[in-house]
Amino acid sequence: MDKMTEVTTEPQKETTTFADIDHAMGLRMYENMRRVRDFDEAVHELNAAGELPGFVHVYVGEEGIASGVMTAINDDDYITSTHRGHGHCVAKGVEMDGMMAELYGRVTGICKGKGGSMHIADFSKGMLGANGIVAGSTPIAVGAALSAQMRNSGQVAVCFFGDGATNEGIFHESLNLASIWDLPCIFVCENNGYAQTTATSYAMNVKDLAVRAKSYNIPGVIVDGQDIIAVHRATKKAAERAREGKGPSLLECKTTRFYGHFEGDNLKYRDPNEAIEARKRDPLVLFADNVAPAIGVTTDEMKVIDEKVADVIKKAIEFGRSSPFPSPEDCLNDVYVNY
Numbered sequence: 641m642d643k644m645t646e647v648t649t650e651p652q653k654e655t656t657t658f659a660d661i662d663h664a665m666g667l668r669m670y671e672n673m674r675r676v677r678d679f680d681e682a683v684h685e686l687n688a689a690g691e692l693p694g695f696v697h698v699y700v701g702e703e704g705i706a707s708g709v710m711t712a713i714n715d716d717d718y719i720t721s722t723h724r725g726h727g728h729c730v731a732k733g734v735e736m737d738g739m740m741a742e743l744y745g746r747v748t749g750i751c752k753g754k755g756g757s758m759h760i761a762d763f764s765k766g767m768l769g770a771n772g773i774v775a776g777s778t779p780i781a782v783g784a785a786l787s788a789q790m791r792n793s794g795q796v797a798v799c800f801f802g803d804g805a806t807n808e809g810i811f812h813e814s815l816n817l818a819s820i821w822d823l824p825c826i827f828v829c830e831n832n833g834y835a836q837t838t839a840t841s842y843a844m845n846v847k848d849l850a851v852r853a854k855s856y857n858i859p860g861v862i863v864d865g866q867d868i869i870a871v872h873r874a875t876k877k878a879a880e881r882a883r884e885g886k887g888p889s890l891l892e893c894k895t896t897r898f899y900g901h902f903e904g905d906n907l908k909y910r911d912p913n914e915a916i917e918a919r920k921r922d923p924l925v926l927f928a929d930n931v932a933p934a935i936g937v938t939t940d941e942m943k944v945i946d947e948k949v950a951d952v953i954k955k956a957i958e959f960g961r962s963s964p965f966p967s968p969e970d971c972l973n974d975v976y977v978n979y
């Protein structure tokens with residue numbers, strides 16, 4: 641079996657051309673990122689205004705990862721997600737009306753208002769669920785990949801998780817099983833440097849989490865998570881390998897969250913300059929400045945997308961706000977399934 645054990649770094653856009661990214665793909669990438677960004681910026685504002693109930697973790701700043709991955713896989717591929725899952729859902733194509741109504745706890749929500757932010761799922765889109773349990777996304781992706789392998793369906797399962805998840809036992813069990821069975825699974829670590837208030841540098845004695853792939857004899861790739869092109873290319877390579885039956889890969893995407901761990905986080909543990917520096921590498925701005933001109937995507941085209949997305953989000957908020965709450969009699973329905 642052709643397995644790579646070396647940890648590699650995906651070439652960055654500065655050193656490569658964009659021959660593999662055409663105009664249509666450029667538009668798709670920009671729109672995907674814009675949708676992810678604006679959805680969570682809206683959630684950030686609504687939560688601060690006291691309008692959205694519950695506990696939410698926004699994805700702002702990390703869009704290059706979800707959008708880079710999703711533009712490199714197929715609609716019928718699977719994903720599993722985390723507590724910071726809105727971006728994964730939006731990027732995979734889950735409708736924003738249902739997502740927003742779910743956050744409002746309304747009956748029209750994607751989980752009928754009973755799941756909330758950390759349990760959004762839409763099997764019809766291959767989105768197998770956000771997950772409040774850190775690293776809980778990993779065995780679910782392994783199961784989905786095993787199913788794809790047994791059915792010989794050619795699908796891959798992409799598993800999103802944070803740096804903190806890589807210290808959980810189930811993460812290691814999942815990589816091991818996926819490796820020995822050569823499962824079509826792509827493990828995407830979103831290394832934003834923190835697990836809640838704990839810096840990765842405090843919690844781990846390795847700088848690059850991609851090295852953890854070595855224990856399982858699978859490729860480990862370090863990727864600039866702010867660079868959608870780098871994420872897209874690394875995912876394509878990993879997906880190709882997975883579909884050829886060569887097994888899983890681990891992509892470590894380095895990124896930064898622009899806001900706190902959760903909405904309401906006072907961020908006392910983080911130097912404010914970190915967010916200021918991080919915003920200089922905003923994935924949408926990097927795309928607009930470096931990629932768009934090179935592939936012929938114009939500012940006017942991006943403006944049209946901005947307006948379209950703003951409209952979709954405005955409608956989603958109105959839909960959420962005006963939908964009814966579930967009735968008390970409905971409380972226990974759909975919570976358990978009897979087979």
Ligand SMILES: Cc1ncc(C[n+]2csc(CCOP(=O)(O)OP(=O)(O)O)c2C)c(N)n1
Binds near residue numbers: 773834
């Ligand atoms: C098994 C488990 N342990 C602890 C928690 C509490 N918790 C919620 S989010 C979080 C940090 C996760 O950090 P990371 O995996 O890096 O993801 P990030 O929030 O940075 O995206 C922790 C410890 C939990 N939800 N589940």
Ligand SMILES: [Mg+2]
Binds near residue numbers: 831
């Ligand atoms: Mg983290």
